[in-house]
Amino acid sequence: MCQVTEETAPVTKVMHESAPLEADYLVIGMGTAGMSFVDTLLTLDAAATVIMVDRNSRPGGHWTTAYPFVRLHQPSCNYGVNSLPLGKVRNSKGDEKFDIHDRATGREVAQYYERVADHFRQSGRVQLIFNSEHEESDDGDHTITNLSTGEVTAVSIGRKVVKIHTNLLVPSMRDGPPFDVHPAAKVVPVNDLPTQVKSGKYGKYVVIGAGKTGLDSITHLLQNGVDQSKITWVISRDVWYFLRDGYIREGKSYWQNASRLFTPLGKASTIKDAFLAYEKDGIMGRLDPINRPFPEVFKGATIDTSELEGFRTVKNVVRMGRVTSITNNSINLEQGSIQLSATDTLFVDCMADLDGSFYGYDFDEKFQVFEPGRINLGPLCTVFNPSFSSAIIAYIETTFVEDDGMKNSLLYFPRGKHATPTPSAFFGMLFAQMKTIEALGKYPPAMKFVLNSRTNADAPLHHGGTIKFLWGMFGPHQIAKKGNAFAKKVEKGGFADVQDCFGHGRPVPEADALKAKKNKGGNNKSKKMAVSYPPKAEAKKRIGFNCCTTINAVQ
Ligand SMILES: Cc1cc2nc3c(=O)[nH]c(=O)nc-3n(C[C@H](O)[C@H](O)[C@H](O)COP(=O)(O)OP(=O)(O)OC[C@H]3O[C@@H](n4cnc5c(N)ncnc54)[C@H](O)[C@@H]3O)c2cc1C
Structure with a gap:
C-alpha cells in the first residue's frame, strides 16, 4: 500500500508495483466535495468501504495551500461535513448558530479536515492515501502512483469511482x-x-x-x-460583491433577511433589474x-x-x-x-480561475453526476455550497436503487452557458436548488435528511429551531410564497433575459418513479467489521425543519 509522506515533488514513475487495493468506492480528491461525500456515505451506508486519494499531503483540498489571511466567506456553521461542527458560536444545545462573524480561518478549515480524516480512519472502513496521483486507463483500470517513490498500486473497485471534476487553480x-x-x-x-x-x-x-x-x-x-x-x-x-452585513442585517431575523432576497424578484423584469434592486437595498455592491x-x-x-x-x-x-x-x-x-x-x-x-470559470466550475450541457460505475462530484445543486451539494449526492447514492437516470433526475445544477460567473448564474443556482429540493421532496424521507443537514445554510438548527422556521416560511415574511412565485416566474419566462429556465426546464420526477433501496449497505461481510460512524460523541441527534431550500417540500 502507498505510504503517507510529506514530500510532494513528483518523480519519474518507476512502475514498481505493489499489491492491489480493494474497496467499494475509490474517491479521488480530499477537498470539501470529496470529504462531504464520504462523510454522508459512511453515515448512511454502514458497510461501505472507501479508498480516498489525493496528490496533496493533507486533506482539505485548496485550503491546505490557501493564503494565510483567508477566511470563509460565509459562516462556519454550514461548511464542511454533516457529522462534525466547525462553527464556534453555539446555542445551549450545542448546535452551531448562523453568525456572520463566526467564519473559520483557512488554517482552521484545514485543521477541521484533519479531524474529519481521523474520524474516517477510526471507522476502520476508509484508507486515506496522500501524496499520490490517481490515473484511469482507457480500459477503465485505476491506479494510484505515489509521487515520492513512484510506486504504482492498482485499485479494484467494488462499486464506484467518485471523482472531483472542479479544477481549482489558486x-x-x-x-x-x-x-x-x-x-x-x-x-x-x-x-x-x-x-x-x-x-x-x-x-x-x-x-x-x-x-x-x-x-x-x-x-x-x-x-x-x-x-x-x-x-x-x-x-x-x-465584479459584483455580496455584502454579508447588507444581506444579514443586525437586529433582523434570518428569515426577515431571506425575505429581502426574494422581494425584489417579484418586481424585477430582468436579472439586471434584480441586481440593481439588491444594490439599492445594500445586498450587493x-x-x-x-x-x-x-x-x-x-x-x-x-x-x-x-x-x-x-x-x-x-x-x-x-x-x-x-x-x-x-x-x-x-x-x-x-x-x-x-x-x-x-x-x-x-x-x-491574486489571479484565481485563469480560465474564466468560477472556482474551476465548468460543466457542459451533457455532464451528469451519476454514470455507470462512476459518480462525478463538483456540480452545485445548492447555492455556492459544495458541502451540502456533495452530501445530497451521497444521500441519493445510498438511498435509491441503481438507476442512474432516476438519480440524475433528482439533481439540478448549472451547466453549459449557465455555469459561468455571472449575475444570471446566481439566480440559476437559486432556481436549481429549489428544483433539487422539490425533486427530493417527492420522496418524503429525503426531507428529514435535508432538514437536519448542518451543511444546509437554512437548516433550522442554525436559526432557532422549527417554530421559527415555520414562522419564517409561512408567517408575515412569506418566504414560501415568494420563493414559489420566483420559481413560477422563471418557468413562465418572466425575466426577459432568461427564457430557458436556466436550462432546468424539465419537470421534477414523479413520486412513483423514485425507487428507494430496501436495505442500505449491501456488503454484509464487512458489516460485522463496521465501526459506527460518525464517532458517538459527534453523532448528535437533531430534529428540525428547514427554510427556503425546502419551500416546495413542506407546502
Ligand atoms: C480563496 C478561496 C476562498 C473560498 N472560500 C469559500 C467559502 O468561504 N465558502 C465556500 O463555499 N466556498 C469557498 N471557496 C470555493 C471552494 O472552491 C470550495 O469551497 C471548495 O473548497 C472546493 O472543494 P473541492 O473539493 O471542489 O476542490 P479542491 O479544494 O480543489 O479539492 C480537490 C482535491 O482533489 C485532488 N485531486 C484532484 N484530482 C486528483 C488526482 N487525479 N489525483 C489525486 N488527487 C486529485 C486535489 O489535490 C485537491 O486536493 C473558496 C475558494 C477560494 C479559492
Missing part, C-alpha cells in the same frame, strides 16, 4: 504568473504577502486580481498600515457604481460593507484588461501599459 499552485516577468520585478503569490509587507522593503504594491483573493489582499495591505496611495490595483473585469457600466461578473465573493468602502479609497485602479507582461519599468496589459519602476514594487499575484 496562485500558490502555479509555477509563477501566467505572463513574462523581468528578472528585476518581484512577483509573489498572495501567500507571501504578509512576510513581504513585514519586511518593509517595498514602497509600492501592485495587486493583480479583483476576486476574493485580490480583495483580501487589499484589505490586508490597508489593515497593515500601507497607505492607499502606495497601492495600484489591476482589475481586468468589474460594486466598486464604482457611478462611472462604470453594470458588471457582468459575479463569483459569490462576499465582503463587509466597510471593506467595500476601504476598497473605494484605492484610487490607482488600472482597468486595461489582463496583464500580459511585467518589465523593469512597466506593466503591459491587453489594452495598454503603465509606467512603473519595478525597483521597490511588490507585484502580488
Whole structure:
C-alpha cells in the first residue's frame, strides 16, 4: 500500500508495483466535495468501504495551500461535513448558530479536515492515501502512483469511482504568473504577502486580481498600515460583491433577511433589474457604481460593507484588461501599459480561475453526476455550497436503487452557458436548488435528511429551531410564497433575459418513479467489521425543519 509522506515533488514513475487495493468506492480528491461525500456515505451506508486519494499531503483540498489571511466567506456553521461542527458560536444545545462573524480561518478549515480524516480512519472502513496521483486507463483500470517513490498500486473497485471534476487553480499552485516577468520585478503569490509587507522593503504594491483573493489582499495591505496611495490595483473585469452585513442585517431575523432576497424578484423584469434592486437595498455592491457600466461578473465573493468602502479609497485602479507582461519599468496589459519602476514594487499575484470559470466550475450541457460505475462530484445543486451539494449526492447514492437516470433526475445544477460567473448564474443556482429540493421532496424521507443537514445554510438548527422556521416560511415574511412565485416566474419566462429556465426546464420526477433501496449497505461481510460512524460523541441527534431550500417540500 502507498505510504503517507510529506514530500510532494513528483518523480519519474518507476512502475514498481505493489499489491492491489480493494474497496467499494475509490474517491479521488480530499477537498470539501470529496470529504462531504464520504462523510454522508459512511453515515448512511454502514458497510461501505472507501479508498480516498489525493496528490496533496493533507486533506482539505485548496485550503491546505490557501493564503494565510483567508477566511470563509460565509459562516462556519454550514461548511464542511454533516457529522462534525466547525462553527464556534453555539446555542445551549450545542448546535452551531448562523453568525456572520463566526467564519473559520483557512488554517482552521484545514485543521477541521484533519479531524474529519481521523474520524474516517477510526471507522476502520476508509484508507486515506496522500501524496499520490490517481490515473484511469482507457480500459477503465485505476491506479494510484505515489509521487515520492513512484510506486504504482492498482485499485479494484467494488462499486464506484467518485471523482472531483472542479479544477481549482489558486496562485500558490502555479509555477509563477501566467505572463513574462523581468528578472528585476518581484512577483509573489498572495501567500507571501504578509512576510513581504513585514519586511518593509517595498514602497509600492501592485495587486493583480479583483476576486476574493485580490480583495483580501487589499484589505490586508490597508489593515497593515500601507497607505492607499502606495497601492495600484489591476482589475481586468468589474465584479459584483455580496455584502454579508447588507444581506444579514443586525437586529433582523434570518428569515426577515431571506425575505429581502426574494422581494425584489417579484418586481424585477430582468436579472439586471434584480441586481440593481439588491444594490439599492445594500445586498450587493460594486466598486464604482457611478462611472462604470453594470458588471457582468459575479463569483459569490462576499465582503463587509466597510471593506467595500476601504476598497473605494484605492484610487490607482488600472482597468486595461489582463496583464500580459511585467518589465523593469512597466506593466503591459491587453489594452495598454503603465509606467512603473519595478525597483521597490511588490507585484502580488491574486489571479484565481485563469480560465474564466468560477472556482474551476465548468460543466457542459451533457455532464451528469451519476454514470455507470462512476459518480462525478463538483456540480452545485445548492447555492455556492459544495458541502451540502456533495452530501445530497451521497444521500441519493445510498438511498435509491441503481438507476442512474432516476438519480440524475433528482439533481439540478448549472451547466453549459449557465455555469459561468455571472449575475444570471446566481439566480440559476437559486432556481436549481429549489428544483433539487422539490425533486427530493417527492420522496418524503429525503426531507428529514435535508432538514437536519448542518451543511444546509437554512437548516433550522442554525436559526432557532422549527417554530421559527415555520414562522419564517409561512408567517408575515412569506418566504414560501415568494420563493414559489420566483420559481413560477422563471418557468413562465418572466425575466426577459432568461427564457430557458436556466436550462432546468424539465419537470421534477414523479413520486412513483423514485425507487428507494430496501436495505442500505449491501456488503454484509464487512458489516460485522463496521465501526459506527460518525464517532458517538459527534453523532448528535437533531430534529428540525428547514427554510427556503425546502419551500416546495413542506407546502
Ligand atoms: C480563496 C478561496 C476562498 C473560498 N472560500 C469559500 C467559502 O468561504 N465558502 C465556500 O463555499 N466556498 C469557498 N471557496 C470555493 C471552494 O472552491 C470550495 O469551497 C471548495 O473548497 C472546493 O472543494 P473541492 O473539493 O471542489 O476542490 P479542491 O479544494 O480543489 O479539492 C480537490 C482535491 O482533489 C485532488 N485531486 C484532484 N484530482 C486528483 C488526482 N487525479 N489525483 C489525486 N488527487 C486529485 C486535489 O489535490 C485537491 O486536493 C473558496 C475558494 C477560494 C479559492
